[in-house]
Amino acid sequence: MTAETTGDGVPGFPRQGRGVDDLLDELRSGRGGDADWRAGRTFSLVYNPADPGLEELQEAVALAYLHENYLNPFAFPSLLRMEREVVAMAAELFHGDLRAGRLTSGGTESIFLAVQVARDEALANAGSAAEAPAGQPGGDGRPNIVVPTTAHPAFAKACHYLGVAEVRVAVGSDGRADVESMAAAVDGNTVLVVGSAPCYPFGVVDPIPELAAVAADRDVPFHVDACLGGWLLPFLERLGDDIPPWDLRVEGVTSLSADIHKYGWCFKGASILLHRDESRLRHQFFIFDRWPGGVYGSATTAGTRPAAPIAAAWATIRALGEEGYLRLADTVRRASRRFREGIAAIDGLRVTGDPVAGVFEISSDTLDMGAIGDVMDDRGWHLDRQQGGLHAIVSPSHEAVVDEFLADLAAAVAEHGESRGAAARYGGVG
Numbered sequence: 001m002t003a004e005t006t007g008d009g010v011p012g013f014p015r016q017g018r019g020v021d022d023l024l025d026e027l028r029s030g031r032g033g034d035a036d037w038r039a040g041r042t043f044s045l046v047y048n049p050a051d052p053g054l055e056e057l058q059e060a061v062a063l064a065y066l067h068e069n070y071l072n073p074f075a076f077p078s079l080l081r082m083e084r085e086v087v088a089m090a091a092e093l094f095h096g097d098l099r100a101g102r103l104t105s106g107g108t109e110s111i112f113l114a115v116q117v118a119r120d121e122a123l124a125n126a127g128s129a130a131e132a133p134a135g136q137p138g139g140d141g142r143p144n145i146v147v148p149t150t151a152h153p154a155f156a157k158a159c160h161y162l163g164v165a166e167v168r169v170a171v172g173s174d175g176r177a178d179v180e181s182m183a184a185a186v187d188g189n190t191v192l193v194v195g196s197a198p199c200y201p202f203g204v205v206d207p208i209p210e211l212a213a214v215a216a217d218r219d220v221p222f223h224v225d226a227c228l229g230g231w232l233l234p235f236l237e238r239l240g241d242d243i244p245p246w247d248l249r250v251e252g253v254t255s256l257s258a259d260i261h262k263y264g265w266c267f268k269g270a271s272i273l274l275h276r277d278e279s280r281l282r283h284q285f286f287i288f289d290r291w292p293g294g295v296y297g298s299a300t301t302a303g304t305r306p307a308a309p310i311a312a313a314w315a316t317i318r319a320l321g322e323e324g325y326l327r328l329a330d331t332v333r334r335a336s337r338r339f340r341e342g343i344a345a346i347d348g349l350r351v352t353g354d355p356v357a358g359v360f361e362i363s364s365d366t367l368d369m370g371a372i373g374d375v376m377d378d379r380g381w382h383l384d385r386q387q388g389g390l391h392a393i394v395s396p397s398h399e400a401v402v403d404e405f406l407a408d409l410a411a412a413v414a415e416h417g418e419s420r421g422a423a424a425r426y427g428g429v430g
Contacts, residue, residue: 035382036380037397038397039397039401040395040397040398040400040401041380041381041382041401042382043381043382043383043384043391043392043393043394043398044382044384044391044392044393045382046395047261047262047263047265047393047395048395048396048397049265049328049395049396049397050395050396050397050399050400051265051328051396054265054316054319054320057315057316057319058266058267058312058315058316061308061311061312061315062267062308062311062312064311065079065307065308065310065311065312066307066308067307068307068308069304069305069306069307070083070304070305070306070307070310071298071303071304071305076307078311079307079310079311082310082311082313082314083102083103083310083314085314086103086260086272086310086313086314086317087099087101087102087103087272087274089317090258090260090272090274091248091274093231093234094226094230094234094247094248094256094258094274095247095248095249096247096248096256096274096275096276097274097275097276097277097278099278099281100274100275100276100277100278100280100281101272101273101274101275101281102272102273102281102284102299102300103260103270103271103272103300103309103310103313104270104271104272104273104300104301104302105269105270105271105300105302105305105306105309106259106261106268106269106270106271107152107154107225107227107228107257107259107262107271108154108157109271109300109301109302110227110257110258110259110271110272110273111152111154111155111158111223111225111227111257112154112157112158112161112162112301113273113284113300113301114158114192114223114255114257114273115145115155115158115159115162115164115192116158116162116283116284116301117221117255117275117280117281117283117284118145118191118192118221118223118255119143119162119164119191119192120283121191121221121280121283122143122191123143124283141189142163142164142165142189143163143164143165143189143190143191144164144165144166144167144187144189144190144191145159145164145165145166145167145190145191145192145193145194146167146169146182146185146186146190146192146193146194147166147167147168147169147193147194148168148169148170148171148176148177148178148182148194148195148196148199148206149168149169149170149171150171150175150177150196150199150200150201150202150206151168151194151196151199151225152196152199152200152225152227155194155225164191165189167185167190169181169182169185174204174353174354175199175201175202175204175352175353176199176204176205176206176207177195177196177206177207177211179207179210179211179214182211182214183214186214186215186218186220190218190220191220191221192220192221192222192223193211193212193214193215193220193221193222193223194222194223194224194225195207195208195211195212195222195223195224195225195246196224196225196226196228197224197225197226197229197230197233197246197247198228198229198233198355198356198359199225199228200228200359200391201361201386201391202352202353202355202359202360202361203353203355203356203358203359203360203361204353204354204355204356205229205233205243205244205246205356207244208224208244208245208246208250208253209244209245209250209251209252212250212251212252212253213251213252215252215254216251216252221254221255221280222252222253222254222255223253223254223255223256223257224246224247224250224253224255224256224257225257226246226247226256226257226258227257227258227259227262227271228259228262228263228359228393229258229263229356229358229359230247230256230257230258230259230262230263230264231258231259231260231262231263231264231265231325232262232263232329232332232356232357232358233246233247233356234247235322235325235326235328235329236329236333236356236357238326239326239329239330239333241333241356241357243356248274248276253276254275254276254280255273255274255275255276255280256273256274257271257272257273257274258271258272258274259271259272260272260313260316260317261309261313263328263329263332263358264313264316264317265316265320265328266309266312266313266316266317267309267312268309269306269309270309270310270312270313284299284300285297285298285299286298286299328396329357331396331399332357332358332394332395332396333357333358334399335394335396335398335399335402336357336358336360336394337357338399338402339360339392339394339398339402339405339406340360342402342403342406342409343362343406343409346406346409346410346413347413348364348365348366348367348413349362349363349364349367349409349413350362350363350364351363352388352389357394358393358394359392359393359394360391360392360394361386361388361389361390361391361392362383362389362390362391362392362409363388363389363390364389367413367416368416369385369388369389369390370385371416372390372409372412372413372416373385373390375408375411375412375415375416376390376408376409376412379408379412381405381408
């Protein structure tokens with residue numbers, strides 16, 4: 001063994017261990033280029049409630065459950081109890097079945113499982129997996145899912161892994177799924193129709209009741225991807241915002257995903273997948289006993305499951321309660337309103353469509369948004385790039401930096417006022 005660097009400059013396997021203080025010093029010194037999310041400079045990836053007390057609680061919970069493994073829930077009944085309670089709390093929030101859900105590691109896993117359950121339910125209804133047709137995408141007889149172009153890439157990823165064809169349908173001029181086009185794309189091989197609440201690119205809620213009715217009319221399951229907004233929309237609605245119907249109250253919705261580590265204010269990774277009833281949840285289980293090691297069972301894609309996010313999800317929801325979620329949602333709403341009003345006052349810029357509070361795209365018909373994004377990067381802001389603009393997700397920590405952000409944005413526009421027009425819109429949004 002050698003501690004010399006490898007051919008590409010990466011350190012090789014160490015000959016000897018190093019001290020705790022030495023390693024911690026290296027970790028701290030190596031973070032200078034990381035996004036400064038605590039200071040409100042980052043508009044994605046970390047959802048910061050700006051609540052030191054909550055952060056202290058989460059760190060204590062993470063330490064308490066750092067080493068436990070939730071592969072076998074019966075070895076750690078405290079985790080089994082907490083997962084069941086989180087599922088029940090989420091089901092009450094989203095008007096679902098208290099027993100028909102499980103926690104996952106994040107939105108991608110929740111979406112993967114939603115596609116897997118829909119595929120396997122269709123195969124079971126057809127008779128057996130052996131009867132499933134094979135082929136290539138594009139009307140080839142494979143099971144398919146129908147999604148708007150704004151649907152999260154996790155659906156494409158799930159289809160890639162599961163051998164399912166994905167049919168992406170252009171959205172309307174308002175950025176929302178086009179019901180007639182989605183209906184026209186559903187065929188005899190469709191196993192799932194999808195809508196977002198809201199979609200990530202533009203922050204608009206798809207017409208969930210109409211899409212769910214299309215799916216129900218064809219006897220096809222319908223999934224609501226509320227990974228981004230699921231833990232925000234119920235509280236915006238209670239605060240008086242006009243939020244269209246989107247959850248399991250809607251007839252025809254058969255499953256729903258919502259990330260607790262987004263607007264649920266937990267740390268990564270905690271998401272939930274709810275089904276309308278336990279009969280659909282059964283398709284999510286994997287049981288295997290054809291080896292010498294005993295019965296292996298899992299309700300999620302992962303085998304080994306970190307315990308800390310499960311415990312943290314339980315503690316976070318219990319610590320905040322309805323009052324805390326309403327308070328944080330109201331802060332997000334106020335900050336979002338100030339951002340939108342300030343952006344509208346900058347010549348050449350606009351917010352795409354009419355998003356719900358918390359999520360929006362900054363776009364332009366005349367300015368080079370990539371160049372403006374470069375200036376914002378140089379000024380220490382982290383905004384995600386989209387095909388047609390700059391993407392922002394608002395947390396309570398951003399309320400303190402709205403004016404500074406808008407001043408830098410106005411300066412960036414002034415610097416590039418003569419630049420080329422923005423890139424072509426994505427998915428038909430004008």
